[in-house]
Amino acid sequence: MFMFEKAIVGSRRYWTWVCGLLVVIAVAFLAYLRQLQVGLAITGMSRDVTWGLYIAQFTFFVGVAASAVMVVLPYYLHDFKAFGRITILGEFLAIASVTMCALFILVDMGQPMRVLNVMLHPTLHSMMFWDMMSLGGYLLLNAVIALVTLGAERKRVAPPAWIRPVIIVSIPWAVSIHTVTAFLYNGLPGRSFWLTAILAPRFLASAFAAGPALLILLCLVIRKVTWFDAGREPIQKLAVIVTYAMLLNVFFVGLELFTALYSQIPEHVEHFQYLFLGLHGQATLAPWMWTSSVLGVVSLGLLLVPSMRRREPVLAVTCVMVFVSLWIDKGLGLIVGGFVPSPFGAVVRYVPTVPEVLIVLGIWAAGFLLVTLFYKITLSVRAEVAAS
Amino acid sequence: MRDRYVILAALVLFFVLVTAPVWYARAAGEKAGGPDVKLPTQEKACVMPVDYMRTSHMDLLISWRERVVRENIRTWTAPDGTVYTVSLSGTCLKCHTNKAEFCDRCHDYAGVTPYCWDCHVDPAAIARSRP
Amino acid sequence: MSISRRGFLGAAGLSALALASKSTLDALGFEAAPQEPTSAAAGTRWAMVVDPRKCLDQGDCTKCIEACDYAHNVPHITNPAHEVKWIWKEPFEDAFPFLEVDYAPEAFREQPVMVLCNHCDNAPCVRVCPTQATWKRDDGIVMMDWHRCIGCRYCMAACPYGSRSFNWGDPRPAMASLNPDYPTRTKGVVEKCTFCEERLAVGQRPACVDACPARALVFGNLDDPEGEVRSLLRARFAVRRKAELGTGPAVYYLV
Incomplete structure (x- = not known):
């Protein structure tokens, strides 16, 4: 099915990696069975911090999914040929990320078996309904695009003409998934940390930095472990995209800080105070947030100097820094920071529990597994085409 | 090959x-063989004919549920004109006093686990558990 | 303006419900019998007035909390992170964070006031719920359907009052005594105060109101100009929690 036979032949190293991921997934599955039985009480969440690592990871990976547009747009709209060889890698990364998002949502549900109620009782005034629709649509679009273009590549023919409008639609759709995800948070009265019109642009900027940074790293890994070399030019172009996006992201965070700190409205200041300095003696997230900020600023500095950016080992380290910085900012601070202090002013500590972290790692492993399988299939098809 | x-x-x-x-x-x-279900002895008729109840009581219960919770309509008129208070614990279990030998026995036989009792209370069970 | 919008939403909701119920009944082959709505008479908007002073005079009284907890099988969970609360006490300055009262005596700022779901006119929890498991009834009650809730906790993020609780685990082991006339909840759903809609349906007042020895909680129809709620609000100045957010809370606190 869909060239899947290519994914079940591989070297010993390939199988070791796949089995390792399966083991992590199995452990996470056991942890999830426990959560199903006991309830979400086994997580670190509480009546005040009602969303934690699951939803934060969801938010982060919606961004990674959306970032596929950063290779699709230059290639299909501007005919930027250098991305020809990696566009499909971006699309498959998006598919894996959206799947991870769906899993993160599912494990966060108190009653997962009722989750289809969202479709049974469509509620147009709920942003969660729209988020489900946009993510589902995005998954479908990317699956169709990736399979059709890869199928054409295998048969050494041009992709059918009808796929082009589908690809064009997927571009604004990518922007929409992250905008709607920002809307989940940013229309809630009383959650002043999220009540900011710049949340969606900030989400997009950090996504377009973190996603392509991950894609660069994936290209470098692929070059090391397979015969396939994405080439120097696309990686360098991606690095430029990361640079601009990171610049915008740091600028947007600066805007947030200015608005809160200069207005000095307590309910706006308190969230930042909690995140960076601690509040009422609670500073669980402060070391994380400072790490994120330092990594963000240093990586931006490295990206801005062309001679640094052009050295691939330096670029690799920089991309790791960008990714980690934004992962902490969005996959940790952004969600938890919005809940603390609580509506009653309480500063509640949130620390994910072991089962919670295991489940998160399992979903990461599932994402890695999907990317591995998809990339394996793609590279096998390309090897076949090259050999004939 | x-x-x-x-x-x-x-x-x-x-x-x-x-x-x-x-x-x-x-x-x-x-x-x-069918499940060995204990029917109430003192009552002769359910709110609907037995055949309907046997196959479709869940539909009736779900429509009752929607009416009470979502429409605030708390009585239901049976086809024969009798007006019932809509309540699982209060009306159904008033006659079917033995949940274990009625509901559970048939559900076990059919291999279904409805989640009604995760929330709804069997009054007889409380009375039994009380010292 | 807000009343006409409410009327419109109410009418739209009613017609939707009528359609939905008709199709269910048709599917079952039933004739729809004429039903009298028990409490949602036209021109009813349930509201509550809290008199914190009367409440304080009772000292450590928790009768309203106990009555509510028993009436609705609210579990008593010891871990504060997983607590379930329908009506409870919060220090005044935390319940009203926007009312800066710097020079009020410390003792006054830390005095407890009763808090519960505000049954907002324009409830954020209702707006965000993806399954309509929580919705606005035309008598003003923000109602919950625990059969439909998927436990996404979006409503908890949306509520600016912290009025909603989630069942992080099975609540039943945390119940000392079980009221057989009311269901418990299952793990994984959100719950909150329903203004005792089950008691209103049979012509009773909410359990907390009946239990209060000081009559510090007054419940009634806000749309009735001669009713007790409106007379109290005419006679004394009252505040609502975070009314500036545009939520239109229906719980008033006499000053």
């Missing part, structure tokens, strides 16, 4: 495993 025998053997094994419950029941000499 060197692995023809392996494939055939696996198919046979699969067939045997899948049909195992049938063979097991045959061997044990068990006969399929």
Whole structure:
């Protein structure tokens, strides 16, 4: 099915990696069975911090999914040929990320078996309904695009003409998934940390930095472990995209800080105070947030100097820094920071529990597994085409 | 086609495993029979005819549920004109006093686990558990 | 303006419900019998007035909390992170964070006031719920359907009052005594105060109101100009929690 036979032949190293991921997934599955039985009480969440690592990871990976547009747009709209060889890698990364998002949502549900109620009782005034629709649509679009273009590549023919409008639609759709995800948070009265019109642009900027940074790293890994070399030019172009996006992201965070700190409205200041300095003696997230900020600023500095950016080992380290910085900012601070202090002013500590972290790692492993399988299939098809 | 025998053997094994419950029941000499449900003794008629209740009580209960919770309509008029208060614990279990030998026995037989009792309370069970 | 919008939403909701119920009944082959709505008479908007002073005079009284907890099988969970609360006490300055009262005596700022779901006119929890498991009834009650809730906790993020609780685990082991006339909840759903809609349906007042020895909680129809709620609000100045957010809370606190 869909060239899947290519994914079940591989070297010993390939199988070791796949089995390792399966083991992590199995452990996470056991942890999830426990959560199903006991309830979400086994997580670190509480009546005040009602969303934690699951939803934060969801938010982060919606961004990674959306970032596929950063290779699709230059290639299909501007005919930027250098991305020809990696566009499909971006699309498959998006598919894996959206799947991870769906899993993160599912494990966060108190009653997962009722989750289809969202479709049974469509509620147009709920942003969660729209988020489900946009993510589902995005998954479908990317699956169709990736399979059709890869199928054409295998048969050494041009992709059918009808796929082009589908690809064009997927571009604004990518922007929409992250905008709607920002809307989940940013229309809630009383959650002043999220009540900011710049949340969606900030989400997009950090996504377009973190996603392509991950894609660069994936290209470098692929070059090391397979015969396939994405080439120097696309990686360098991606690095430029990361640079601009990171610049915008740091600028947007600066805007947030200015608005809160200069207005000095307590309910706006308190969230930042909690995140960076601690509040009422609670500073669980402060070391994380400072790490994120330092990594963000240093990586931006490295990206801005062309001679640094052009050295691939330096670029690799920089991309790791960008990714980690934004992962902490969005996959940790952004969600938890919005809940603390609580509506009653309480500063509640949130620390994910072991089962919670295991489940998160399992979903990461599932994402890695999907990317591995998809990339394996793609590279096998390309090897076949090259050999004939 | 060197692995023809392996494939055939696996198919046979699969067939045997899948049909195992049938063979097991045959061997044990068990006969399929309905569940042994205890009906209320003092009441003669349910809110709807028995045949309907047997096949469709869940539909009735779900429509009751929607009416009470979502529409705040707390009575229901049966086709014969009798007006009932809509309540699982209060109305159904008033006659069907033994949940274990009525609801559970048939649900176990049918292999279904409705989640009604995760929340709804069996008044008789409380009375029993009280010292 | 807000009343006409409410009327419109109410009418739209009613017609939707009528359609939905008709199709269910048709599917079952039933004739729809004429039903009298028990409490949602036209021109009813349930509201509550809290008199914190009367409440304080009772000292450590928790009668309203106990009555509510028993009436609705609210579990008593010891871990504060997983607590379930329908009506409870919060220090004044935390319940009213926007009312800066710097020079009020410390003792006054830390005095407890009763808090519960505000049954907002324009409830954020209702707006965000993806399954309509929480919705606005035309008598003003923000109702919950625990059969439909998927436990996404979006409503908890949306509520600016912290009025909603989630069942992080099975609540039943945390119940000392079980009221057989009311269901418990299952793990994984959100719950909150329903203004005792089950008692209103049979013509009773909410359990907390009946239990209060000081009559510090007054419940009634806000749309009735001669009713007790409106007379109290005419006679004394009252505040609502975070009314500036545009939520239109229906719980008033006499000053």
